[in-house]
Amino acid sequence: MWLLSPYLTRKWPRVAASTLLVTVATCLVITAATLLQSNVATTSFLEQRAQHLVEVTGTVSEAELADMLPDETIDIIPAAVAYLRYPLLFGRSAMLPVYGITEAAAETLLTAASTSLAADTLVPEFDGLYVPARFLQARGTELGAELAEQYLGKEHIFTILGTLDSAFDFALASRDTITNLSIQEPALLIHSSETNAESLEAMLHEKLSGRRNVRVVGPSYFADLGRERIREMTMWEILCTLVTGVVLMGVLLVHTAKQQLEIAVEQAVARLYRSGVQTSLPRPLMVGIVSGVFGWLTGVLLALAGYLIISRLLGASRGMVVTVPWKWICITGSYILVPIACQILIWIGTLRIDAATFLAQTPASLLPKPEAVQTDNRPSQSIGL
């Protein structure tokens, strides 16, 4: 075991290279997971409206719903719903709902969304949009600017009138503005300050179970969508982790193979002095552990630093929500095992070198100096009579 200390001291570039490889792999996977998760996190964030509003679309009237829902504290807001493209990373995008409402319904919706914006401050007969500040960042636009949106290949121009600071993200427009769009649908937004959205959704599902062409969009609907997205993201992350792990294993094996001479000599010395070949294992094993643990820790620290930078950059410039991928930080912990496995594999591979051959005629590939090759056909001037 005392061999570890001089090895680390005098062969530190070699150990540092292994450590660096683990660091890069760990950092790469965690950063990739951070970016992949930011798409999911941002989409989920936009869908938080389902925790406050349940949307009912289809052939059901406001009066019918009012009869079905006995609680008087339940608000039913008639609206026309369209969507604005919310750009994400990797060419993906999410949808931000834009509710077209009448002036009369505006106050109810703004109260339900806990906005600081008062209904009477809305531009009368407004034909533009009120959007969350995050949306402005995502689209790279600003107040007063015109926003172009494609609906069935037809471009619609909106004017951004103001920002909404609310409990959940949505855009607001006049009902006429939305109903004039080529893609929109009428919806009834159900809100209750006393009953939570899950209960409301369940209640509506129960009451409308026999009705065809009626769709209830609430927390469980988005939860299903969220699970699907997480499944897809997990698949990509597993792929990324596996590919990175395999590449790391390959590169580390090549790198560790350079130490085969040392391992072979250590094994030979252990055999020669009858201390058992297994006594030559702790040194490479400890080198693997040191490389793995330090490489992983450094990789995690770098990735967390990267997370801070990414969250600032993406949050400020792209309106993205960035979260720490704790699960993938834990999974990359398996990379600690890669340099250890490489050391053990090389150590086992070195056992295959015939000891007698090694002690006597060191294989040419392992020789430190070419002139030390043992042959029976040495030049006549070498030794002799």
Next chain:
Amino acid sequence: MGRAAQAFSATMSLSPCSDNHRQVQQENITRCDEIYAWVYPLYSRNEGEDQLATYSIQGLITSEGTSIGGDFRSGDIILFCGGTLPQRYHLLQTLMGNEPLPQGVVRYNEKDLNDLDPKRRAQLQNTDFAFLAGNDLLLDYLTIVENCLVSEQQINGITIERTKILLRRLGFQHPEAIYPEKLPLPKRKLVALARCLRKEPKVIFAYELFSGLLADEAKELWDDIVIALADRDVMLMATSAEPIETLAERAIIFPL
């Protein structure tokens, strides 16, 4: 006439150190087609000879049909030359007791190695024998002091100091600061020998002691070995493709 026989004849014309040599029991030697031996007694021993280790080979026929024999003791350097590389390797393994004897007797301190049970033989090999590999087996990330201690699980100040003293005697000044990669091949082999000597063996079996060395380097190593072993009761049995000139001039030929 084969190469071995030529070498034998050539050496017979030289004058051995008649004062020091012991008479070799020629009647025990049957024949030798390939391998031949040179014996270099470092010094005569008239006192306390009974305390020295002895090694006796009688009528040993190797797997290749070579028959060898003779009596050796501490202070002798025996160089087995000629034959092929595998022949010499098998011979050394046989002498170490690692391979069964097809015929003949190998006695160490009057004990027949063939008669010893494997456990006892292994114990004997562990305490009294050392093997010096053809490859010097030095690790370039260790100093030569550490290389001498590499087989030890734990080291302390005393063992380190003793090793430094040993290496200084062999001509390495400041051995704690010398790395093998800076040493020429003969000096690397000398460090490997020092690692053997640290175990204080009675017999050192050296495989292809001069392999890979040029003539000058081999002589240099030989001189260093003579110095290293001069004050030690240790016997060195080595193989080599050919003997070296220094040895040929001074050694007693072991008639095979």
